[in-house]
Amino acid sequence: MHSLTAPVLPPSPTSAAPADDDLLPGPERAARLRWALPGLVRWPNLAIMLLCLLLVRGPLLLPGQPLGVVLTQRFGLLVLGALLVAAAGYVINDYYDVKIDAINRPDRLVVGRLLTRRRAMLTHLVLSGLGIALAVLAGSGKRQMLVLGLVTASAALLLWGYSARFKRVALVGNASIAALTAALVVLPELQLLTGREAVWLYALAAFLLTMVREIVKDVEDMRGDAQHGCRTLPLVWGVARSKWVAGFFLLGLGALVLGAGGQLLAWHHYRLGAWLLALVALPLLALARQLARADRRRHFRQLSAWCKGIMLAGVLSMLLA
Numbered sequence: 001m002h003s004l005t006a007p008v009l010p011p012s013p014t015s016a017a018p019a020d021d022d023l024l025p026g027p028e029r030a031a032r033l034r035w036a037l038p039g040l041v042r043w044p045n046l047a048i049m050l051l052c053l054l055l056v057r058g059p060l061l062l063p064g065q066p067l068g069v070v071l072t073q074r075f076g077l078l079v080l081g082a083l084l085v086a087a088a089g090y091v092i093n094d095y096y097d098v099k100i101d102a103i104n105r106p107d108r109l110v111v112g113r114l115l116t117r118r119r120a121m122l123t124h125l126v127l128s129g130l131g132i133a134l135a136v137l138a139g140s141g142k143r144q145m146l147v148l149g150l151v152t153a154s155a156a157l158l159l160w161g162y163s164a165r166f167k168r169v170a171l172v173g174n175a176s177i178a179a180l181t182a183a184l185v186v187l188p189e190l191q192l193l194t195g196r197e198a199v200w201l202y203a204l205a206a207f208l209l210t211m212v213r214e215i216v217k218d219v220e221d222m223r224g225d226a227q228h229g230c231r232t233l234p235l236v237w238g239v240a241r242s243k244w245v246a247g248f249f250l251l252g253l254g255a256l257v258l259g260a261g262g263q264l265l266a267w268h269h270y271r272l273g274a275w276l277l278a279l280v281a282l283p284l285l286a287l288a289r290q291l292a293r294a295d296r297r298r299h300f301r302q303l304s305a306w307c308k309g310i311m312l313a314g315v316l317s318m319l320l321a
Contacts, residue, residue, distance in 0.1 A: 040094065040110045041087035048312065049086060049184060053079050055318035057188040061196055063321065074138045078148065078191055081134030082184060085152055088127035089159030089180075095120045096163045099228055128156040138191060147190055155180055168230040170237070171245075174214035182207040198321060201260060205314060208253035213307035215246040216291075220300040243291055250288055257281045272320040279313040 058070045094111040111120045135152035139145030158166075158176055167173030182203040189199045218225070218232040219239055225232050234242040257280050264273030287306050294300055 037110075040091060040115070042090045045090075046083050046086060048308075048315065049083060050079065052184060052315050053082065053188060055315060056185060056199060056202070057192075060199055060202070060318045060321045061188055061192055061194050074140060075188070075191070077134045078138035078187065081131040081138060081152055082187060084127045084131030084134065085156050085159070086184075088124045088131065088156065089163070091120055091127065092124040092160055093163040093167075095124065099224075124160075128160075132156060140191075144191060144193075148187075151183060151187065151190060155183060168225075168232065170231055170233045170235075174211055174218070174233070177214050178207045178210040181210040201256070202314070202318070205253060205256055206311070208249050208256065209307060209311055209314070211249040212246045212253070212287075213304055213311075215242055215249075216300050216303045216307065218242070219294075220297055220304060222297075239295075243294070246291060247288065250284065250291065254281065254284050254288070257284065269320075272317060275313075275317050275320055280310060280317065283310050283313065 057075060058065070062070050091111075095117055098109070098111055098117070111117060115123075132149060132152045136145050136149040139148045158180060162173055162176045166176045185203040185206050186199055189196070215233055219234045219242055222232075222234055222239075226235055233245060237245070257276055261273045261276035261281060264270075264276065283306070287303065287310065290299070290303055290306065294303060
């Protein structure tokens with residue numbers, strides 16, 4: 001594989017993206033679809049979202065409270081609503097990315113091969129509608145119902161806009177996903193209104209790290225994006241400049257984590273401070289070093305996985321908050 005040194009990679013011969021009439025035969029399709037559905041809705045990502053919501057609600061916002069106070073029915077509705085909207089976002093993303101995924105991820109293609117595009121759109125609409133309705137019901141008063149409903153509906157619309165248009169525009173798509181990730185972190189606070197500032201710092205950290213990961217993923221997916229007219233950051237500015245942009249967000253995140261960790265140690269919160277410095281700040285330093293050296297697609301795939309690991313370490317740090 002050649003180094004990523006040009007803004008646009010040369011096209012290579014690929015098969016046409018599957019249309020609905022390229023679906024596998026009925027019995028075989030149904031059997032494979034059952035196995036493919038968890039991948040379609042990105043179940044590992046949904047699991048991390050669930051863990052994040054639980055840890056924000058419990059250790060971060062309601063520390064020391066019994067499970068009966070933390071795991072309420074309304075919180076369950078909020079969690080289910082958020083996960084349904086997220087799952088709908090993954091489905092609509094694959095709906096619009098059939099041709100690109102046929103190049104970038106042909107082995108993981110579901111929409112157009114196992115699921116018709118019409119049914120994928122219907123699935124997206126149903127999941128989004130149910131998610132918004134559940135989020136509204138999660139509010140304990142008219143104001144909270146309105147806020148949670150508006151935030152969830154905005155997230156559903158932004159996910160649709162991202163899939164249809166924004167992801168093909170340099171930085172706009174990256175910022176969209178980063179904003180949605182930050183919104184997930186503050187969602188339990190919007191329900192409880194505790195006024196705790198730490199949740200907003202975690203949301204900012206989630207935004208910055210997601211920006212880094214999304215730029216890295218754009219570099220990884222350059223070939224398919226280039227062949228279908230996308231204007232992602234590495235295609236507009238080139239790989240080298242895109243790495244500098246990712247480094248800018250990485251620098252901001254590093255400063256935030258180091259500042260928070262140092263302050264926690266000064267306040268004698270040794271466990272959380274040490275966790276942030278050892279399991280978040282040091283891996284960020286290693287990530288920066290790898291980012292500077294990366295010049296092949298497999299390097300950027302590894303960087304993307306590294307970002308996920310750092311995000312998981314950040315989420316788990318809430319247990320010590």
